Amino acid sequence: LITDEEQARQWLDQYNSLAEHYYSLAEEANWAYETNINPQNQQAQVQASLNRDKFKKEAYDNSTQFDVNSFTNETVKRLFNKMKNIGNAGLSDQTKLNRLTRLLADMKQVYSTGKVPDGDRELVFEPDLTNELANSRDYDRLQFIWKGWRDAVGPTLRDMYKEYVTLKNEAIGELGYNDVGDYWRSWYETPTFEDDLEALWQEVRPMYLELHAYVRRRLGEFYGKDKIDENDPIPAHLLGNMWSQQWNNIYDLVEPFSGKQRIDVTSAMVNKGWDALRMFNESEQFFTSLGLIPMTPDFWRDSMIVRPEGREVVCYASAWDFYNRRDFRIKMCTEVTQDDLQTVHHEMGHIEYFLQYKDQPVPFRDGANPGFHEAVGDCLALSVSTPKHLKEIGLIDGVLQEDDEADINYLMKQALEKIAFLPFAYMMDQWRWKVFDGRITPDNMNQEWWKLRQQYQGIVPPVKRDENDFDPGCKFHIPADVPYIRYFVSFIVQFQFYEAMCDASGHTGPLYKCDFYRSPEAGQLLGDMLKLGSSRPWPEAMEAITGRRAMSAAPLVRYFEPLTTWLRQNNTDSGTKTGWTRFEPWTSSAPK
Ligand SMILES: O=C(CCC(O)(O)[C@H](Cc1ccccc1)NC(=O)c1ccccc1)N[C@@H](Cc1ccccc1)C(=O)O
Numbered sequence: 015l016i017t018d019e020e021q022a023r024q025w026l027d028q029y030n031s032l033a034e035h036y037y038s039l040a041e042e043a044n045w046a047y048e049t050n051i052n053p054q055n056q057q058a059q060v061q062a063s064l065n066r067d068k069f070k071k072e073a074y075d076n077s078t079q080f081d082v083n084s085f086t087n088e089t090v091k092r093l094f095n096k097m098k099n100i101g102n103a104g105l106s107d108q109t110k111l112n113r114l115t116r117l118l119a120d121m122k123q124v125y126s127t128g129k130v131p132d133g134d135r136e137l138v139f140e141p142d143l144t145n146e147l148a149n150s151r152d153y154d155r156l157q158f159i160w161k162g163w164r165d166a167v168g169p170t171l172r173d174m175y176k177e178y179v180t181l182k183n184e185a186i187g188e189l190g191y192n193d194v195g196d197y198w199r200s201w202y203e204t205p206t207f208e209d210d211l212e213a214l215w216q217e218v219r220p221m222y223l224e225l226h227a228y229v230r231r232r233l234g235e236f237y238g239k240d241k242i243d244e245n246d247p248i249p250a251h252l253l254g255n256m257w258s259q260q261w262n263n264i265y266d267l268v269e270p271f272s273g274k275q276r277i278d279v280t281s282a283m284v285n286k287g288w289d290a291l292r293m294f295n296e297s298e299q300f301f302t303s304l305g306l307i308p309m310t311p312d313f314w315r316d317s318m319i320v321r322p323e324g325r326e327v328v329c330y331a332s333a334w335d336f337y338n339r340r341d342f343r344i345k346m347c348t349e350v351t352q353d354d355l356q357t358v359h360h361e362m363g364h365i366e367y368f369l370q371y372k373d374q375p376v377p378f379r380d381g382a383n384p385g386f387h388e389a390v391g392d393c394l395a396l397s398v399s400t401p402k403h404l405k406e407i408g409l410i411d412g413v414l415q416e417d418d419e420a421d422i423n424y425l426m427k428q429a430l431e432k433i434a435f436l437p438f439a440y441m442m443d444q445w446r447w448k449v450f451d452g453r454i455t456p457d458n459m460n461q462e463w464w465k466l467r468q469q470y471q472g473i474v475p476p477v478k479r480d481e482n483d484f485d486p487g488c489k490f491h492i493p494a495d496v497p498y499i500r501y502f503v504s505f506i507v508q509f510q511f512y513e514a515m516c517d518a519s520g521h522t523g524p525l526y527k528c529d530f531y532r533s534p535e536a537g538q539l540l541g542d543m544l545k546l547g548s549s550r551p552w553p554e555a556m557e558a559i560t561g562r563r564a565m566s567a568a569p570l571v572r573y574f575e576p577l578t579t580w581l582r583q584n585n586t587d588s589g590t591k592t593g594w595t596r597f598e599p600w601t602s603s604a605p606k
């Protein structure tokens with residue numbers, strides 16, 4: 015084994031330029047495919063991905079000739095330890111790796127081109143199904159949309175997914191991990207990761223139960239108690255979102271105090287003639303107001319920010335690093351809605367992270383952990399979504415009403431987006447980890463999915479489900495092979511980042527009122543942490559920005575404190591009980 019550390023450094027330098035080369039080619043081919051889905055582009059994408067995998071596998075094999083433990087430099091050792099992080103490329107059987115790579119491309123195509131027949135029309139996911147689920151208040155129409163999407167993509171994906179699980183587990187097994195879940199959790203470098211997550215969930219669960227009970231009561235008032243019994247789980251299609259993951263689109267049905275200023279600014283955005291480009295410019299302007307790095311010329315020239323005419327694309331939003339330190343893009347089918355304004359900030363948060371760590375060695379061009387990458391944009395969006403800021407950018411007219419009732423309305427809308435999300439984000443990879451480690455077998459994937467959906471979220475499907483269905487496949491990240499626990503981590507740590515940046519900006523008073531717009535101190539605190547990339551273990555990055563090393567739900571609890579108090583009181587006064595009884599009639603494993 016080679017113990018010469020200088021030789022190791024030279025090897026790493028050569029690795030870095032080769033990695034940039036192969037990663038750039040693979041990203042370009044993937045971009046060409048996702049922005050123009052057709053057989054030729056899929057073939058080119060598969061080939062470029064296989065070339066990158068071949069490079070990653072060879073680099074990993076070559077790296078084992080070095081005696082890493084004998085090295086003294088921490089950074090050199092950390093870089094070598096990241097050589098093992100090669101994912102699907104661990105699959106040494108080339109026929110199987112080809113099959114897995116094509117499966118991934120095919121699953122992405124099925125999901126992205128899925129359509130729901132509606133009379134003489136075909137409804138596409140974005141914007142048709144998204145808008146109807148957000149805006150329709152017709153119980154049966156919502157059920158048609160909810161079922162239609164699952165019928166369009168679930169059954170087709172089910173068998174593809176089973177094969178993907180087998181092949182991916184084999185690939186990861188060759189790297190020495192027990193299964194894919196074990197590999198994905200290893201990125202957090204935290205032996206107590208699962209216990210830490212459960213502790214965070216238990217800390218925020220009481221708040222979720224109060225919100226769930228309140229929303230169930232208000233929906234019962236609107237749709238009728240015969241449709242929504244106050245002891246039952248909530249039918250999944252009534253929550254304004256295809257996966258019931260966030261409930262902010264039904265804010266109008268659950269608004270605590272009527273007659274206050276509108277805080278849903280979608281209509282204001284439309285009335286003031288905002289378009290996708292305006293949304294992107296507003297977002298960038300917030301980032302640069304903090305002294306953070308602006309988007310590059312390549313970004314504005316080559317991003318895809320609206321759904322193009324006349325070709326199939328992957329609409330699901332994503333941010334792209336082309337590993338050449340100047341080309342960074344967002345791909346998004348932007349609609350003029352407040353939801354999408356939030357997503358623009360989310361995606362731009364990824365780009366800002368790319369920009370801040372672009373001069374790190376390639377293996378360090380990642381978030382401190384995957385949850386950090388997801389938290390950047392959302393943390394800034396917490397500031398942007400304050401009524402104070404929305405007024406400042408012209409989306410709320412007139413005098414700002416800042417009385418207690420207006421504040422409860424605002425916190426309710428934030429809770430529908432942030433608190434409602436936590437059980438969904440937590441259960442997504444609970445299900446997947448069980449599929450990968452065999453606790454969930456191929457013939458009960460759907461039933462186990464709905465058991466977890468009921469256990470954590472207290473929702474049930476509006477129509478019977480069985481194992482011919484594959485409802486997990488109807489959420490992008492599952493056929494797209496994208497882990498999800500990162501979003502649970504993000505929705506916790508983004509409040510830690512937000513509180514730290516608010517303190518740095520000199521904010522005083524309730525946390526939820528903080529807008530650190532134009533604060534160079536807040537921007538400096540965040541930027542310095544982002545520059546680290548994944549070069550240091552994430553507790554060090556957490557300490558750099560918050561002064562503490564652990565994840566903590568305390569800032570989130572502090573942020574929502576006035577609402578939690580109000581919800582408890584309101585549920586008590588109205589005799590609303592929290593929780594739900596186990597509910598069977600809607601879920602059946604009997605074949606159709
Ligand atoms: O999935 C997303 C946004 C897409 C993304 O930015 O997280 C995207 C997902 C993705 C897509 C394709 C391949 C890999 C991942 N992630 C990125 O574009 C990304 C992430 C890390 C580094 C570089 C790019 N949000 C989640 C959760 C969420 C987050 C914030 C607000 C609402 C909802 C969802 O919609 O369920």
Ligand SMILES: [Zn+2]
Pocket residue numbers: 360364387388
């Ligand atoms: Zn993201």
